[in-house]
Amino acid sequence: MVGRGSSVYANDVLGGEVVLVTGGGSGIGLATAWAAVAGGAAGVAIAGRKGHRLEAAAEVLVERGEAEGYDCRILPVVMDIRHLASVESGIATVIDVFGRIDVVVNNAGGQYVSPAEDISPKGWRAVVDTNLTGTWNVLVGVFAALDAAAPDKAALRGLRCVNVVADMWAGMPHMAHSGAARAGVVNLTHTLAVEWARYGIRINAVAPGIIVSSGLDSYPAPVRAALPSIAAACPTGRGGTESEVAAAIIFLASSGASYVNGAVLRVDGGSSLRKGIELSSFFPPHPAIPPYHSAPFLADKYGAFIQASRL
Numbered sequence: 001m002v003g004r005g006s007s008v009y010a011n012d013v014l015g016g017e018v019v020l021v022t023g024g025g026s027g028i029g030l031a032t033a034w035a036a037v038a039g040g041a042a043g044v045a046i047a048g049r050k051g052h053r054l055e056a057a058a059e060v061l062v063e064r065g066e067a068e069g070y071d072c073r074i075l076p077v078v079m080d081i082r083h084l085a086s087v088e089s090g091i092a093t094v095i096d097v098f099g100r101i102d103v104v105v106n107n108a109g110g111q112y113v114s115p116a117e118d119i120s121p122k123g124w125r126a127v128v129d130t131n132l133t134g135t136w137n138v139l140v141g142v143f144a145a146l147d148a149a150a151p152d153k154a155a156l157r158g159l160r161c162v163n164v165v166a167d168m169w170a171g172m173p174h175m176a177h178s179g180a181a182r183a184g185v186v187n188l189t190h191t192l193a194v195e196w197a198r199y200g201i202r203i204n205a206v207a208p209g210i211i212v213s214s215g216l217d218s219y220p221a222p223v224r225a226a227l228p229s230i231a232a233a234c235p236t237g238r239g240g241t242e243s244e245v246a247a248a249i250i251f252l253a254s255s256g257a258s259y260v261n262g263a264v265l266r267v268d269g270g271s272s273l274r275k276g277i278e279l280s281s282f283f284p285p286h287p288a289i290p291p292y293h294s295a296p297f298l299a300d301k302y303g304a305f306i307q308a309s310r311l
């Protein structure tokens, strides 16, 4: 975590502001909530589905904030981003308590590992509803609530949104649902950066690579076992930390990024510059099917054609 004295930013980088972090009860979201406290925010709302997790996280933030001399109120908000009604009610609570929202961090998200052909319709919906529709729900929910809060869209002026996506530039093998959803969020970020600029809103995204976070604990053992090798294969030779992603989010939310709009900041140590095919090599081949591009397979299926084309 970033803290007073160790923060890479001034302690008033978000001075007096109100920050909403979805998925703020764990991992990158919790590190971002702390970075907001350490950046001088007056209020930080942390949202998620599990009340007990949010309460525990709020306690940690309050205790550490007090110990380091910050004056920030923490508000845990139970909210399921998949459901607009839940999002609307959560945002109403934030505005009731703090009277405003200055920064929204769409960090809540996740997926599970599966070959594309085994993703069920329900599983596809769960991941797309969480990552793409959930992000949309929060963005439109905050827009509508702030629009209703003051005439002439005055409460929207200065709003900053940061969407957390993933390293999906070369596809996300075995996470097709998430790759598609995250690409959708990137496009949404570009679209709203243009469309909502007229209201004084800035919207950007952060694309983490492999980040050593609590989120990775939920993956099955073989995937967790492969993670150190995947992280080590990154150009910087390691996975990232929750605080390193949080620092990028705070930068995009800060006035230091006042002319940054519609950007996607990769926080991945350069790993997205590698090819997706290398990532797929970490998965074992299907036991019954030879790889499509293997020489024997090509020879069986296309041997005659390949030979003919070499004439």
Ligand SMILES: CCCCCCC/C=C/C(=O)SCCNC(=O)CCNC(=O)[C@H](O)C(C)(C)COP(=O)(O)OP(=O)(O)OC[C@H]1O[C@@H](n2cnc3c(N)ncnc32)[C@H](O)[C@@H]1OP(=O)(O)O
Residues within 6 Å of the ligand: 109, 110, 111, 112, 113, 114, 120, 122, 123, 124, 126, 127, 130, 166, 209, 210, 215, 216, 218, 223, 226, 230, 282
């Ligand atoms: C080589 C590996 C590279 C690793 C790169 C890592 C890059 C990214 C890392 C991260 O993002 S880490 C942090 C994120 N955290 C998580 O991903 C964990 C949270 N994950 C989830 O919450 C789920 O995956 C979810 C689907 C997004 C939501 O789960 P939830 O439990 O709320 O869904 P349900 O509505 O109960 O399930 C619906 C449906 O989805 C299918 N399904 C869900 N989980 C799995 C699973 N583990 N395996 C297979 N299928 C799954 C399933 O069809 C569910 O329906 P039912 O079968 O339960 O009826």
Ligand SMILES: NC(=O)C1=CN([C@@H]2O[C@H](COP(=O)(O)OP(=O)(O)OC[C@H]3O[C@@H](n4cnc5c(N)ncnc54)[C@H](OP(=O)(O)O)[C@@H]3O)[C@@H](O)[C@H]2O)C=CC1
Residues within 6 Å of the ligand: 022, 023, 024, 025, 026, 027, 028, 029, 047, 048, 049, 050, 051, 053, 079, 080, 081, 082, 107, 108, 109, 110, 111, 130, 134, 164, 165, 166, 167, 207, 208, 209, 210, 211, 212, 213, 214, 215, 216
């Ligand atoms: N760690 C990594 O390597 C990478 C992470 N990311 C992304 O970064 C973000 C944070 O991940 P990380 O901190 O690692 O993982 P975590 O699993 O710790 O964080 C995910 C958070 O999202 C919340 N969440 C999930 N579904 C919902 C929902 N429907 N409504 C509200 N909140 C929800 C969870 O809280 P609760 O369960 O209480 O709802 C949890 O706090 C995610 O979007 C993740 O996919 C992207 C690339 C790499």
